[in-house]
Amino acid sequence: MRIARACRELGLGTVAVYSSADDSAHHARYADDAVWIGKPSARDSYLNPAAIIDAAQQTSADAVHPGYGFLADNADFAEMCEAAGLAWVGPSPEAIARAGDKAVARELAREAGILIVPGTIGTVRVDEGLAVAEEIGFPTMVKAAAGGGGTGIRVARNAHELREEFTAAAREARAAFGNAGLYVEKLIIRPRHVEVQVLGDQEGRVVHLYEREWSVQRRRQKLLEEAPAPAIDPATREQMADAAVRLSASLGYTSAGTIEFIVDAEGAFYFLEINTRIQVEHPVTEMLTGCDLAKEQVRIAAGEPLSFAQADIPRLGAAIEFRINAEDPDSDFRPFPGRIAELELPGGPGVRVDTAIYEGYEIPPFYDSLLAKLIVWGRDRNEAIARGRRALQKFRIGGIKTTIPFHLRMLDDEAFQAGDYHTEYLTELGVA
Ligand code: ADP
Ligand code: ADP
Numbered sequence: 001m002r003i004a005r006a007c008r009e010l011g012l013g014t015v016a017v018y019s020s021a022d023d024s025a026h027h028a029r030y031a032d033d034a035v036w037i038g039k040p041s042a043r044d045s046y047l048n049p050a051a052i053i054d055a056a057q058q059t060s061a062d063a064v065h066p067g068y069g070f071l072a073d074n075a076d077f078a079e080m081c082e083a084a085g086l087a088w089v090g091p092s093p094e095a096i097a098r099a100g101d102k103a104v105a106r107e108l109a110r111e112a113g114i115l116i117v118p119g120t121i122g123t124v125r126v127d128e129g130l131a132v133a134e135e136i137g138f139p140t141m142v143k144a145a146a147g148g149g150g151t152g153i154r155v156a157r158n159a160h161e162l163r164e165e166f167t168a169a170a171r172e173a174r175a176a177f178g179n180a181g182l183y184v185e186k187l188i189i190r191p192r193h194v195e196v197q198v199l200g201d202q203e204g205r206v207v208h209l210y211e212r213e214w215s216v217q218r219r220r221q222k223l224l225e226e227a228p229a230p231a232i233d234p235a236t237r238e239q240m241a242d243a244a245v246r247l248s249a250s251l252g253y254t255s256a257g258t259i260e261f262i263v264d265a266e267g268a269f270y271f272l273e274i275n276t277r278i279q280v281e282h283p284v285t286e287m288l289t290g291c292d293l294a295k296e297q298v299r300i301a302a303g304e305p306l307s308f309a310q311a312d313i314p315r316l317g318a319a320i321e322f323r324i325n326a327e328d329p330d331s332d333f334r335p336f337p338g339r340i341a342e343l344e345l346p347g348g349p350g351v352r353v354d355t356a357i358y359e360g361y362e363i364p365p366f367y368d369s370l371l372a373k374l375i376v377w378g379r380d381r382n383e384a385i386a387r388g389r390r391a392l393q394k395f396r397i398g399g400i401k402t403t404i405p406f407h408l409r410m411l412d413d414e415a416f417q418a419g420d421y422h423t424e425y426l427t428e429l430g431v432a
């Protein structure tokens with residue numbers, strides 16, 4: 001929906017692809033054309049490159065935008081699209097491959113003069129991992145080089161745990177990503193997660209659009225994102241943005257991307273990883289800068305230069321995105337598919353809702369539980385919080401459980417209001 005909207009504003013036609021589980025999905029109706037690509041199981045449809053390329057060729061499409069799920073950061077798929085004569089709306093397959101290997105990305109960041117979390121150089125076997133862990137000190141994290149979405153990450157508090165978690169993480173990584181490569185990193189205690197949005201064009205220009213913070217997370221997955229990041233001061237903001245641009249430029253990065261950092265209790269920041277796609281939380285940045293990131297991606301893929309320079313990018317006010325998931329926040333965020341019996345969306349000043357659900361829509365049990373994103377903007381963080389509360393109180397999704405009550409509780413939390421939280425905060429509260 002997001003991408004089709006951007007294309008419509010640019011005067012471009014769109015083709016949606018959909019699985020059997022999505023034949024009544026909004027995106028398939030909104031696009032100018034829609035092609036069925038297979039059975040509900042993602043492997044038979046959304047994760048099947050050949051079916052998607054077929055759909056593009058059948059409809060004489062010029063380009064493929066991969067969105068932010070499934071094959072979005074898959075270098076092989078990007079290469080297949082280009083080989084089929086389709087423009088890829090994203091970074092080059094080479095950039096995706098290099099940045100997508102988290103162990104390689106750490107090396108690239110180090111070479112660009114950016115602090116990385118202390119740990120192994122490249123992927124390692126268990127004995128080498130253990131030796132490095134003993135050198136940097138426990139607790140440590142064992143991470144999958146191909147990891148994403150919080151999968152393939154494990155904490156090890158001592159040598160015995162490290163051996164056990166190594167085996168478990170390798171198994172998990174092989175099953176989820178087909179790649180069992182692991183690296184070891186120091187565990188930063190009560191860190192904050194801050195990421196920088198970048199955009200690069202095909203002429204080698206790279207700009208940043210400031211940062212977002214998503215330290216409110218459960219199972220290392222995002223629930224709420226905001227900008228500016230309460231975690232950092234103006235000097236750190238500048239250094240972090242500069243590091244992100246330097247790293248992207250060294251990669252020859254084009255299109256939209258995110259450079260993730262972790263900030264420790266003393267305010268020092270370390271490179272974490274690169275996400276080579278537009279992200280779910282990109283509207284937070286759009287609210288602050290007035291830049292349409294999806295449109296910019298399409299323009300860049302068409303070979304056009306960035307439509308603005310670094311100095312022309314404003315950063316106004318504060319924005320928060322609430323992920324409205326079909327999950328029961330009172331039952332460990334268990335997925336809660338079902339039928340949307342009733343739907344009432346909030347509106348008014350500073351309120352944006354990105355969603356594809358409608359009254360009567362049956363949420364299929366096969367995919368991610370994200371239903372809608374509520375994004376609010378205010379002149380300052382307090383106004384954004386007040387608007388968030390006002391909009392969440394009006395947001396009604398009948399027939400299923402959602403994360404709306406969780407977000408309302410969060411907005412009343414004193415530590416959150418003070419901007420004083422970290423990635424382990426929900427676990428410490430006993431919420432997730
Ligand atoms: P993914 O590829 O799954 O997104 P990341 O490496 O970006 O994985 O980490 C996801 C989350 O895991 C972070 O936001 C943070 O909460 C936690 N995390 C990752 N690395 C560390 C670390 N070294 N110390 C503490 N927490 C970490
Ligand atoms: P982002 O980092 O862009 O905010 P998420 O953290 O929600 O995105 O997504 C993390 C991972 O989950 C990514 O690897 C992405 O490709 C995948 N993903 C995102 N949305 C979906 C979806 N609807 N179905 C399946 N996988 C998804």
Ligand code: MG
Nearest residue numbers: 148149260273
């Ligand atoms: Mg990450």
